[in-house]
Amino acid sequence: MNAAPLLRVTDLKKHFPVHRGLLSRVVGQVYAVDGVSFDIARGETLCLVGESGCGKSTVAKTVMRLLAPTAGTVSLDGVDISRMGETELRAHRRQMQIVFQDPYSSLNPHLSAGAIVAEPLTNFELASGEELEQRVTSLFERVGLRIDAVKKYPHEFSGGQRQRLGIARALAVKPSLIVADEPVSALDVSVQAQVLNLLIDLQEEFGLAYLFVSHDLAVVEHIGHRVAVMYLGRIVELAANADLFGNPLHPYSEALLAAAPVPDPELRRERLVLQGDVPSPMTPPPGCHFHTRCPYVRERCRTETPQLREVKPAHWVACHLRPVGGPFGQLTQ
Amino acid sequence: MSGVAGDQDVVLSVRDLRTHFLTRDGAVRAVDGVSFDVKRGETLCIVGESGCGKSVSALSIMRLIPENVGRSMAGSVRLEGTELTTLSERQMRAIRGNRISMIFQEPMTSLNPVLTVGAQIAESLRIHQRLHQRAAWERAVEMLAMVRIADPARRAADYPHQLSGGMRQRVMIAIALACNPQVLIADEPTTALDVTIQAQILNLMLELKQRLGTAIVLITHDLGVVAETAQRAIVMYAGRKVEEAPVAELFRNPLHPYTRGLIDSIPRRTAAGRRTNIRGRLQEISGIVPSLREEIVGCAFAPRCSYAVERCSLERPGLDSHGPAHIAACWEAARVAGEAARAAPQ
Numbered sequence: 120m121n122a123a124p125l126l127r128v129t130d131l132k133k134h135f136p137v138h139r140g141l142l143s144r145v146v147g148q149v150y151a152v153d154g155v156s157f158d159i160a161r162g163e164t165l166c167l168v169g170e171s172g173c174g175k176s177t178v179a180k181t182v183m184r185l186l187a188p189t190a191g192t193v194s195l196d197g198v199d200i201s202r203m204g205e206t207e208l209r210a211h212r213r214q215m216q217i218v219f220q221d222p223y224s225s226l227n228p229h230l231s232a233g234a235i236v237a238e239p240l241t242n243f244e245l246a247s248g249e250e251l252e253q254r255v256t257s258l259f260e261r262v263g264l265r266i267d268a269v270k271k272y273p274h275e276f277s278g279g280q281r282q283r284l285g286i287a288r289a290l291a292v293k294p295s296l297i298v299a300d301e302p303v304s305a306l307d308v309s310v311q312a313q314v315l316n317l318l319i320d321l322q323e324e325f326g327l328a329y330l331f332v333s334h335d336l337a338v339v340e341h342i343g344h345r346v347a348v349m350y351l352g353r354i355v356e357l358a359a360n361a362d363l364f365g366n367p368l369h370p371y372s373e374a375l376l377a378a379a380p381v382p383d384p385e386l387r388r389e390r391l392v393l394q395g396d397v398p399s400p401m402t403p404p405p406g407c408h409f410h411t412r413c414p415y416v417r418e419r420c421r422t423e424t425p426q427l428r429e430v431k432p433a434h435w436v437a438c439h440l441r442p443v444g445g446p447f448g449q450l451t452q
Numbered sequence: 453m454s455g456v457a458g459d460q461d462v463v464l465s466v467r468d469l470r471t472h473f474l475t476r477d478g479a480v481r482a483v484d485g486v487s488f489d490v491k492r493g494e495t496l497c498i499v500g501e502s503g504c505g506k507s508v509s510a511l512s513i514m515r516l517i518p519e520n521v522g523r524s525m526a527g528s529v530r531l532e533g534t535e536l537t538t539l540s541e542r543q544m545r546a547i548r549g550n551r552i553s554m555i556f557q558e559p560m561t562s563l564n565p566v567l568t569v570g571a572q573i574a575e576s577l578r579i580h581q582r583l584h585q586r587a588a589w590e591r592a593v594e595m596l597a598m599v600r601i602a603d604p605a606r607r608a609a610d611y612p613h614q615l616s617g618g619m620r621q622r623v624m625i626a627i628a629l630a631c632n633p634q635v636l637i638a639d640e641p642t643t644a645l646d647v648t649i650q651a652q653i654l655n656l657m658l659e660l661k662q663r664l665g666t667a668i669v670l671i672t673h674d675l676g677v678v679a680e681t682a683q684r685a686i687v688m689y690a691g692r693k694v695e696e697a698p699v700a701e702l703f704r705n706p707l708h709p710y711t712r713g714l715i716d717s718i719p720r721r722t723a724a725g726r727r728t729n730i731r732g733r734l735q736e737i738s739g740i741v742p743s744l745r746e747e748i749v750g751c752a753f754a755p756r757c758s759y760a761v762e763r764c765s766l767e768r769p770g771l772d773s774h775g776p777a778h779i780a781a782c783w784e785a786a787r788v789a790g791e792a793a794r795a796a797p798q
Contacts, residue, residue: 170646277740307501307673309737312717316733334646337676341719341734378651380676382718384699392655393648396616 123197124158125328126182126215126296131155131191131201133174133181137401149400151177153352154191156427161295162322164329166339168375169349172400175332178349179300182330183217184208195296213243216289220301222281226273232259232284233269239291258287262317279310286317290325298330303338315342336379340364348372351400351408354427357435368436368447371409407439415440415450463634463667464490464513464552469527471505471512479524480744482508484691486527490635495661495668497678497699499714500688503741506671509688510637514554515544532634550580553628557640559620563612569623570596570608573630580631595626599656618649622656629660636661637669642677654681675718679703684777687711690742690752693771697778707780707789709757713737751782759784 133152136145152174159165167175180186182193184200193201200211216239219225226235236255240246246254259266262283273281282302289297299318303311319342321327333339339346340360347357348369356369367373377391393412398404404411410420419439427437431445440450471483483505490496498506511517513529515536529536531552536544556562564572573592577583583591589608596604599622612620621641628636638657642650658681661668670681678685678699685702687695687710695708706712716735739756742748751757754764761784769781774789782788 170648279740308675309501309713309717310740312719312734312736313738315719316736319733336647337719374648378647380650380654380674380680382675382679382703382715384679384703386679392651394652396618396649397646 123194125161125163125196126159126330127192127194127197128158128178128182129156129192129194131178131181131193132189133177133186134189147401150352150403151400152181153403155349155352155354156191157347157354157357159296159328159330161328162326164322164331164342164344166331166333166343166346167349168333168336168339168346170334170375170397172351172397173349174352174400175334175349176300179217179298179330179332183215183298184212185217213292214294215296215298216292216294217298217300218282218285218289218302220304222278222285222305223273225285226281228273230272231269232264232271232273232276235273235284236269236287236291239288243292245292254291258291261321262287262290263313277310278306279313282306282314283317286314286321290321293325294327296328296330298332300332301334302331304333304335311338318342336364336376348375351397351403353408353437354435355409355437357427359433362434366447368430368434368441369409369438370413370415370440370450374412374414407437414452461491462489463492463532464669465528465530466509466513467528467530469509469512469529470525471508471517472524474522474524475745478745481691481748482744483512484744486688486691486693488686488693488696490667490669492634493661493665493667494684495658495670495682497682497685498669498671498688499673499675499678499685501673501714501741503690503744504688505691506688507639510554510639510669510671514548514552514637515539515541516548516554546580549576549628549633550631551633552635552637553631553633554637554639555621555624555628555641557643559617559624559644560612562624563620565612568609568611569615573608573623573627576627576630591630592626595630596623598629598660599623599626601626616649617645618652621645621653625653625657625660629664629666632664633666635667635669637671639671640673641670643673650677657681675703675715687714690748691744692752692781694753694782695778695780696771697780698776701775701778705778705789707774707778707785708753708782709759709784709788710737710753711780712788713756759788 131152132154135149135151137147137149139146155178157165167178169175181188188201192199195211195214200208233255236258237251240251240254255269256266259269264280264283303314306314331342343360345359346363347354350371356372367376374391374393395412398411406422407420407425410416425437425439427435428443430436430441430443467487469483469486472479472481486509500506512525517523570589570592573595574588577588577591593604593608596608601607601619601622642653645653672678682699685699686693689710695711703715706715717737719734737756742752750765750767751769754760763783769783771779771781773779774785
């Protein structure tokens with residue numbers, strides 16, 4: 120790795136206290152994110168994938184400093200922003216922007232579309248007057264919205280158009296990183312394809328890096344360069360796209376890939392169907408968090424937490440059954 | 453009653469179903485003339501995007517759309533020869549949940565939060581099968597065991613909020629199947645669930661279908677679910693059926709440009725199981741779905757269709773047969789099929 124990556128997250132933790140009773144005493148912690156580390160290079164897409172409650176959205180929000188981390192650091196361009204005060208942070212905020220899942224609730228209904236996109240520009244005093252107008256128009260053009268749409272209000276747009284509006288707003292301040300939290304999950308497939316294509320085009324044009332959070336493996340496989348699979352607050356596997364989808368090494372990644380329905384009726388697959396539910400992040404199981412559902416579980420997995428190790432070049436796995444250097448064949452029960 | 457051969461195989465027959473909602477700005481044609489048959493023990497998928505009328509079709513079949521919302525309905529729904537549309541509400545109640553039942557997307561909101569799950573399963577057994585309290589409860593516990601809930605006797609006394617999303621959907625399935633219906637309509641039953649839980653629930657539904665011989669009408673937006681569960685599929689667009697075919701045929705030889713567009717727009721894993729790191733563009737369907745408030749002349753998909761010719765916006769295409777059990781509503785179906793064959797890799 121050369122120099123500092125655009126984003127470096129080191130041992131990030133975010134715990135939420137659980138209050139109960141008349142005096143709201145803290146009775147426990149939700150270990151939403153429990154020691155997560157990764158890098159994102161300029162122009163790269165890193166996908167965070169996992170099921171609900173695995174902590175992927177919390178990672179996104181903590182990276183954006185919409186949530187304060189419990190522990191760990193987030194460095195943007197070599198500068199640690201995880202403990203910065205709000206005023207100091209402001210200067211760095213311009214570099215990273217977020218696009219949310221729900222294009223309905225993440226746009227101010229009282230502002231016109233033009234005002235929504237202009238707001239970050241005036242906020243950071245990047246443009247005013249005629250220049251502002253021009254910038255807004257060119258952003259609308261760039262994301263595929265009609266120019267006369269600047270006067271419309273969010274409720275007048277369809278879901279896909281609103282998501283384009285959200286992307287235009289994020290793009291306005293020319294960030295180097297866009298955090299996208301399930302940006303296409305609320306959209307129909309035909310519209311989803313439009314938005315994914317737009318995101319890929321924008322990345323090529325502006326050299327954007329994406330932290331792309333999704334539960335949809337097909338979307339992740341399409342848009343990602345690298346993927347991190349999360350389970351109960353931890354990354355269990357981190358690898359280049361082709362490696363992860365071609366040869367998943369963590370039993371959970373394997374199960375996740377096997378569970379996703381494939382739109383090809385002629386492909387009959389041997390399915391590994393996991394039993395049971397995801398345990399509560401308030402009381403995660405000891406040892407490997409996945410041991411309660413893992414078909415290959417060994418005694419050691421119940422007590423000893425596996426570390427995320429680079430078992431082969433650029434392929435990281437947290438599993439006792441995957442020693443560094445291999446073998447990487449099919450595990451047996 | 454009817455003497456046509458093969459008819460005894462059809463459990464549910466829907467003909468020219470129309471559900472329009474009357475609003476101040478005019479009628480919304482949510483379902484606009486949909487017909488299909490469901491055969492005994494088969495899984496039929498109805499697939500389409502938001503607003504295509506798939507859920508309203510299901511609710512109309514179940515007669516679950518309240519009359520006071522200003523709706524107008526027409527058409528015929530026959531369940532094993534019984535016409536459901538003309539039944540009184542009381543007669544319909546004796547059939548709903550008994551001979552035909554439905555499960556919904558959101559299991560939390562469709563379960564009663566103040567009753568134990570055992571009581572909710574037992575309720576339908578007491579009403580429809582006239583079982584006594586005790587017998588109904590015992591049968592409810594058996595049903596929970598059948599849908600693979602661990603420790604069913606104890607779980608029966610739990611309230612919905614004490615269960616996970618996947619377990620709640622299992623309870624919904626137990627309620628729906630308690631009286632052994634001929635038809636189960638499942639409206640996006642796994643959309644709110646995580647993929648590993650979705651796999652469990654789909655497996656369970658298919659296994660119970662085999663065991664009980666229930667026909668399943670599975671409503672979904674997910675073509676992956678269609679490919680892995682159904683024998684036949686119906687594609688809906690803007691309140692109408694645009695294509696119907698056996699599933700393998702539908703994916704191999706889609707004849708309606710909308711079906712083709714849907715199949716091409718999903719990011720998918722290549723047949724070899726991996727793709728290169730070069731990210732290709734996804735096929736998009738440009739534009740958005742039409743408003744259902746306006747009377748659609750011609751084909752509803754024409755404004756978004758790359759195959760459209762002048763005729764498409766003037767004349768509504770009928771559902772024509774294109775081979776065994778394959779029908780499509782497209783004037784240019786032959787051209788679509790020809791181009792697809794040429795585009796195929798071999």
